[in-house]
Amino acid sequence: SQELEQSPQSLIVQEGKNLTINCTSSKTLYGLYWYKQKYGEGLIFLMMLQKGGEEKSHEKITAKLDEKKQQSSLHITASQPSHAGIYLCGADMHNYGQNFVFGPGTRLSVLP
Amino acid sequence: DVKVTQSSRYLVKRTGEKVFLECVQDMDHENMFWYRQDPGLGLRLIYFSYDVKMKEKGDIPEGYSVSREKKERFSLILESASTNQTSMYLCASSLITATNQPQHFGDGTRLSIL
Numbered sequence: 001s002q003e004l005e006q007s008p009q010s011l012i013v014q015e016g017k018n019l020t021i022n023c024t025s026s027k028t029l030y031g032l033y034w035y036k037q038k039y040g041e042g043l044i045f046l047m048m049l050q051k052g053g054e055e056k057s058h059e060k061i062t063a064k065l066d067e068k069k070q071q072s073s074l075h076i077t078a079s080q081p082s083h084a085g086i087y088l089c090g091a092d093m094h095n096y097g098q099n100f101v102f103g104p105g106t107r108l109s110v111l112p
Numbered sequence: 113d114v115k116v117t118q119s120s121r122y123l124v125k126r127t128g129e130k131v132f133l134e135c136v137q138d139m140d141h142e143n144m145f146w147y148r149q150d151p152g153l154g155l156r157l158i159y160f161s162y163d164v165k166m167k168e169k170g171d172i173p174e175g176y177s178v179s180r181e182k183k184e185r186f187s188l189i190l191e192s193a194s195t196n197q198t199s200m201y202l203c204a205s206s207l208i209t210a211t212n213q214p215q216h217f218g219d220g221t222r223l224s225i226l
Contacts (some may be wrong), residue, residue, distance in 0.1 A: 031212030042202055042217040092212045102155040
């Protein structure tokens with residue numbers, strides 16, 4: 001079974017709508033990372049969260065890590081077609097970055 | 113900005129060939145990783161290296177080997193390519209510090225084995 005689960009698996013929204021993607025683990029995470037991938041390309045690093053309760057924002061994207069460090073959400077406000085792609089969460093299951101796992105990804109489509 | 117460069121975006125090889133995928137990073141990162149990405153299976157770790165000449169098996173090392181002769185370069189080798197190795201291959205690197213650090217990825221190599 002996946003160590004990181006993501007929901008939903010896919011999402012289609014109308015341009016301008018808000019949306020949330022979730023990433024969940026049954027274990028405590030030492031670092032939680034969000035990436036975006038366009039089809040056929042590499043992963044682009046978006047944000048890193050480390051502390052329980054931490055929240056970060058960049059432009060219209062906000063990521064949060066819960067207090068127990070087992071669940072993270074990625075929220076996009078007023079979505080645009082440029083937000084379309086696959087969003088993956090990744091996490092360090094231990095310190096020192098050598099036990100890194102990825103979620104299965106959430107495919108986001110934004111309709112103009 | 114971190115730059116991770118993979119030598120080819122697209123590659124077509126024949127069954128039985130020895131295939132080399134090259135990856136170079138310019139940020140003096142200690143850790144380097146090779147993943148393959150397949151629909152429905154997500155990202156799977158093949159090998160990683162935390163130092164020159166050091167390597168560790170990931171989740172799916174069978175049929176692959178790696179080489180890290182210099183800190184900035186990490187090569188993935190398919191000893192005898194097979195059709196089930198057709199996939200998207202992604203290289204990544206990260207820094208070792210007292211706190212966790214993100215992995216930075218190259219653009220990927222889409223490899224087709226005929």
